[in-house]
Amino acid sequence: MREIAVLDPACCVVGEAPLGKRDxxxxxxxLRAVADPARLRLLSLISAEGEVCxxxxxxxxxxxxxxxxxxxxxxVDAGLLEREQRGRWAFYxxxxxxxxxxxxxxxxxx
Amino acid sequence: MREIAVLDPACCVVGEAPLGKRDxxxxxxxLRAVADPARLRLLSLISAEGEVCxxxxxxxxxxxxxxxxxxxxxxVDAGLLEREQRGRWAFYxxxxxxxxxxxxxxxxxx
Numbered sequence: 001m002r003e004i005a006v007l008d009p010a011c012c013v014v015g016e017a018p019l020g021k022r023d024x025x026x027x028x029x030x031l032r033a034v035a036d037p038a039r040l041r042l043l044s045l046i047s048a049e050g051e052v053c054x055x056x057x058x059x060x061x062x063x064x065x066x067x068x069x070x071x072x073x074x075x076v077d078a079g080l081l082e083r084e085q086r087g088r089w090a091f092y093x094x095x096x097x098x099x100x101x102x103x104x105x106x107x108x109x110x
Numbered sequence: 111m112r113e114i115a116v117l118d119p120a121c122c123v124v125g126e127a128p129l130g131k132r133d134x135x136x137x138x139x140x141l142r143a144v145a146d147p148a149r150l151r152l153l154s155l156i157s158a159e160g161e162v163c164x165x166x167x168x169x170x171x172x173x174x175x176x177x178x179x180x181x182x183x184x185x186v187d188a189g190l191l192e193r194e195q196r197g198r199w200a201f202y203x204x205x206x207x208x209x210x211x212x213x214x215x216x217x218x219x220x
Contacts (some may be wrong), residue, residue: 015157024147035141037134047125103216
């Protein structure tokens with residue numbers, strides 16, 4: 001998978017005007033980062049808790065540690081999670097301001 | 111690809127509470143339907159025009175008719191486009207009320 005560009009908050013609104021090729025590709029990358037059941041569950045779990053240790057994420061999702069690590073990495077690369085290493089564990093927080101442009105891009109135009 | 115379930119408008123908000131497995135899968139399916147540059151461009155073109163004949167979609171996207179047809183079918187199956195056959199051509203309209211639950215699902219919680 002190529003690197004996921006972090007979506008520009010002012011990128012685009014799908015229903016507003018025809019999307020150019022470049023904007024469509026950036027937005028599709030960002031949407032692909034969330035378009036996965038495990039990643040959506042990780043985002044919602046971490047968002048609900050505020051901050052979560054990686055060690056507390058395997059049990060609620062019922063997935064292996066390497067699988068969780070892969071999904072966390074995709075979300076960090078897309079700018080949707082912030083990662084902080086403390087000793088042996090990594091802690092994660094949702095970057096809400098990065099979810100907002102995705103939501104806005106799909107918002108119906110009034 | 112298995113059939114894409116049409117997203118329940120009341121499905122879920124990612125940041126609100128931990129998503130269950132079923133909701134996460136339905137939402138991921140719906141997001142995958144839009145997480146493609148060609149499909150995002152189709153949605154935005156059709157949305158801007160209101161209604162578009164399939165015959166007018168190949169030129170602006172620079173894709174072949176079979177490729178366009180494939181992407182249109184994915185969007186129709188996901189409930190994001192409405193298709194109406196008139197004589198030899200099909201016409202498409204965006205189902206804005208189907209985009210809204212996607213936007214809401216990704217909206218930051220206040």
